[in-house]
Amino acid sequence: MNPIIIDNEFRSLVPPPSADELEQLEQNIISDGCREPLVVWQDTLIDGHNRHSICSKHNIPYTVAEKEFESREGATLWIIDNQVGRRNLQPIDRVPLLEKKRAILRAQAAERKMASLLRGPESPVAVNLPERENGEVNESLASQAGVSRKTYEHLKDVAENGAEELKQAVREKRIGASTAAELSTLPKEEQAALVALPKKEIVEAVKKSHVSNATGEFEWYSPHNLIASGLACMGSIDLDPASCAVANENVKAAEYYTKEDDGLKNVWFGNVWLNPPYASSLIREFAEMAASKYEEGEYEQACILVNNATDTNWFHRLLEVASAICLIKGRVRFIDRHGNPGGIPLQGQVVIYIGKQPKSFLEAFREHGRAILL
Numbered sequence: 001m002n003p004i005i006i007d008n009e010f011r012s013l014v015p016p017p018s019a020d021e022l023e024q025l026e027q028n029i030i031s032d033g034c035r036e037p038l039v040v041w042q043d044t045l046i047d048g049h050n051r052h053s054i055c056s057k058h059n060i061p062y063t064v065a066e067k068e069f070e071s072r073e074g075a076t077l078w079i080i081d082n083q084v085g086r087r088n089l090q091p092i093d094r095v096p097l098l099e100k101k102r103a104i105l106r107a108q109a110a111e112r113k114m115a116s117l118l119r120g121p122e123s124p125v126a127v128n129l130p131e132r133e134n135g136e137v138n139e140s141l142a143s144q145a146g147v148s149r150k151t152y153e154h155l156k157d158v159a160e161n162g163a164e165e166l167k168q169a170v171r172e173k174r175i176g177a178s179t180a181a182e183l184s185t186l187p188k189e190e191q192a193a194l195v196a197l198p199k200k201e202i203v204e205a206v207k208k209s210h211v212s213n214a215t216g217e218f219e220w221y222s223p224h225n226l227i228a229s230g231l232a233c234m235g236s237i238d239l240d241p242a243s244c245a246v247a248n249e250n251v252k253a254a255e256y257y258t259k260e261d262d263g264l265k266n267v268w269f270g271n272v273w274l275n276p277p278y279a280s281s282l283i284r285e286f287a288e289m290a291a292s293k294y295e296e297g298e299y300e301q302a303c304i305l306v307n308n309a310t311d312t313n314w315f316h317r318l319l320e321v322a323s324a325i326c327l328i329k330g331r332v333r334f335i336d337r338h339g340n341p342g343g344i345p346l347q348g349q350v351v352i353y354i355g356k357q358p359k360s361f362l363e364a365f366r367e368h369g370r371a372i373l374l
Contacts, residue, residue, distance in 0.1 A: 147292070148288065165195050222251055272303070327370045
């Protein structure tokens with residue numbers, strides 16, 4: 001067997017394990033030997049760098065499996081896909097790898113396009129040329145990262161501009177991707193200082209730093225009876241991310257975000273009551289935030305009052321993470337901007353529950369209509 005070659009560029013594609021993970025791996029190999037073969041391409045190591053180091057350190061034998069690729073790019077793509085497939089790798093660490101993959105795919109597409117042009121319009125290459133830069137490739141990479149396309153873009157910002165402390169906070173789910181992306185625009189010293197604070201203090205610090213921008217209209221406010229059921233279900237309402245002073249007289253959330261605070265970009269936490277603005281562009285964004293922030297572990301549970309717009313993508317995005325729903329019987333009588341009953345909409349509403357206590361939701365909301373587990 002030829003000596004194994006360590007290629008620094010290939011090795012840089014392997015995110016380092018934590019100190020605890022590396023120690024555990026070393027103990028396992030010392031105890032049980034190196035059970036999985038190292039993978040090489042043309043004698044160059046492409047998988048098993050940590051195992052190789054440990055085996056070399058302790059003079060432990062290992063086996064080798066060979067892979068064949070037509071080019072260095074092929075080997076690089078294999079390494080990236082292999083690393084991204086690790087179950088313990090966080091999305092924040094998958095994104096930089098996938099961005100390298102995007103660059104390779106982009107270069108390959110450009111080469112195919114040039115080949116097509118040189119061969120002429122009747123060339124078979126021209127027939128199959130994938131134009132995927134802004135669509136299919138992005139969706140595919142986000143899927144490989146295990147997040148939505150929007151969350152992927154947030155994580156990309158953090159990976160490129162975030163301090164290590166900010167990235168670690170995202171790994172530990174102490175802060176969500178959207179908020180982390182906003183913080184990544186600050187100097188790295190400020191990022192490190194902010195993420196060391198408790199979550200609620202991060203909220204206030206983000207406000208004071210003017211990281212947020214205004215969005216939305218908040219003209220239809222939640223009625224008392226639905227809020228009472230939300231409180232009974234969740235036990236408390238810690239945050240209303242789309243609110244104002246008048247609306248919070250009913251909701252009585254411990255914290256709320258106004259139009260100026262921008263709940264789309266701030267931290268969500270605890271138990272959330274959300275009655276998003278009914279402008280179509282904003283409701284889509286709030287729905288995506290509610291779904292992605294829950295997937296990221298940024299808040300515990302939420303009751304979301306929205307139109308029963310079953311034909312929309314944003315509605316189905318919420319259903320992807322929901323565990324229960326209440327189909328409200330009759331029309332909801334919202335509160336107007338003066339605090340008076342009014343604002344009866346033209347269509348029916350639902351309350352969507354996101355969280356791990358769906359049975360409590362059913363009990364609390366069954367008086368309002370048909371409450372169903374999802």
